[in-house]
Amino acid sequence: MPTALDIDRIFRALADGTRRDIVLRAIDAGEGVAELADHYPMSFAATQKHVAVLERAGLVTKERIGRRKVVRTNVEGLRVARRLLDHYEELWRGRIDRMTELVTDTKETPA
Amino acid sequence: MPTALDIDRIFRALADGTRRDIVLRAIDAGEGVAELADHYPMSFAATQKHVAVLERAGLVTKERIGRRKVVRTNVEGLRVARRLLDHYEELWRGRIDRMTELVTDTKETPA
DNA sequence: CATTAGTACAACCATACGGTTGTAGGAGTG
DNA sequence: CACTCCTACAACCGTATGGTTGTACTAATG
Numbered sequence: 006m007p008t009a010l011d012i013d014r015i016f017r018a019l020a021d022g023t024r025r026d027i028v029l030r031a032i033d034a035g036e037g038v039a040e041l042a043d044h045y046p047m048s049f050a051a052t053q054k055h056v057a058v059l060e061r062a063g064l065v066t067k068e069r070i071g072r073r074k075v076v077r078t079n080v081e082g083l084r085v086a087r088r089l090l091d092h093y094e095e096l097w098r099g100r101i102d103r104m105t106e107l108v109t110d111t112k113e114t115p116a
Numbered sequence: 117m118p119t120a121l122d123i124d125r126i127f128r129a130l131a132d133g134t135r136r137d138i139v140l141r142a143i144d145a146g147e148g149v150a151e152l153a154d155h156y157p158m159s160f161a162a163t164q165k166h167v168a169v170l171e172r173a174g175l176v177t178k179e180r181i182g183r184r185k186v187v188r189t190n191v192e193g194l195r196v197a198r199r200l201l202d203h204y205e206e207l208w209r210g211r212i213d214r215m216t217e218l219v220t221d222t223k224e225t226p227a
Numbered sequence: 228c229a230t231t232a233g234t235a236c237a238a239c240c241a242t243a244c245g246g247t248t249g250t251a252g253g254a255g256t257g
Numbered sequence: 258c259a260c261t262c263c264t265a266c267a268a269c270c271g272t273a274t275g276g277t278t279g280t281a282c283t284a285a286t287g
Contacts, residue, residue: 009133016131021275022120032207039233051276053235058274072233072284080208087201089136090194096143097191132245150263162246164264169244183254183263228287235282243274250267257260 007085011063015086018062023047024055028078031065037073118196122174126197129173134158135166139189142176148184 007015018024023045030036030044042052056076059065064082067074118126129135134156141147141155153163167187170176175193178185 012136013131013133016127017274020124020127020131022124023275025123028204029207032204032211034211037233038235047275048277049234050236050278054275057235067234069284072231074234078204078208080205083201083204083208087198087205090198090201093139093143093189093194094191094198096140097189097194100143100145128244134245148263149265158245159247160264161248161266164266165245168265180254183261185264230285230287232285233283235280237280238278240277241275244272245270246272247270248268250265252265253263255260255262257258 011085012089014062015064015082018058018064019086021055021058023052024059027052027055027059027076028064028083031076031078034075034077037070037075038067039073041076122196123200125169125173126175126193129169129175130197132166132169134163135170138163138166138170138187139175139194142187142189145186145188148181148186149178150184152187 019028026044027041030041038053038056039049041056042049045052056065056067060067062082063079063085065076065078067076069075130139137155138152141152149164149167150160152167153160156163167176167178171178173193174190174196176187176189178187180186
């Protein structure tokens with residue numbers, strides 16, 4: 006079960022356009038850090054830091070292939086976030102249901 | 117359609133435990149800012165700032181009721197984030213499908 | 228084995244963020 | 258009207274974040 010800090014890191018990591026783009030590109034899992042860096046108007050080191058943030062959040066993994074380290078997005082990380090949002094929406098639906106139930110009760114036992 | 121900055125704000129807003137808790141409590145939409153603040157070990161102003169962050173992200177709205185401003189979570193905001201994660205997972209599935217297809221093609225047209 | 232490609236990491240800087248206190252405005256209540 | 262409750266916002270402070278450059282390690286290549 007992910008801790009609150011895990012959730013913090015996941016959402017924090019997703020709160021940056023460059024990092025979201027890296028997640029997208031890394032779905033096809035072919036590029037190393039340097040290749041990823043070529044896509045962005047920043048230094049290699051900056052990109053490397055973004056990858057590190059994603060890695061700490063569990064959203065990507067790195068695999069050594071030759072002299073490169075290929076970045077691969079980890080769906081399970083994404084699912085942790087999605088499940089939480091699903092849960093929020095469930096609770097929301099529950100609220101609607103409770104309100105409906107309340108109206109029904111009122112109708113069935115009118116004052 | 118939400119801009120990249122909108123997405124930034126939404127995920128950023130969700131990257132804090134206090135704010136996520138406010139979103140949860142505000143689903144039942146009954147508490148004003150001061151009442152919310154009572155739940156957390158911080159000043160009223162700090163809580164008020166958190167609510168402001170959520171409001172800017174479109175995750176909650178405030179409605180004046182008497183002298184209070186009742187905070188209510190906005191599901192649509194949550195859905196923006198959820199849809200994005202759904203999309204990422206779809207792309208992931210797409211990758212799997214393409215890999216499977218590749219294998220199938222190889223089997224059907226062997227060298 | 229010297230060189231080059233790719234990666235990692237430390238040090239540094241400006242700005243953003245999460246907290247504080249203090250002050251001021253808007254809406255009920257005596 | 259005076260007062261109190263709730264909210265809003267500015268100013269401030271320490272720390273985290275996103276960027277930079279520079280140095281060092283690892284692995285393929287001549």
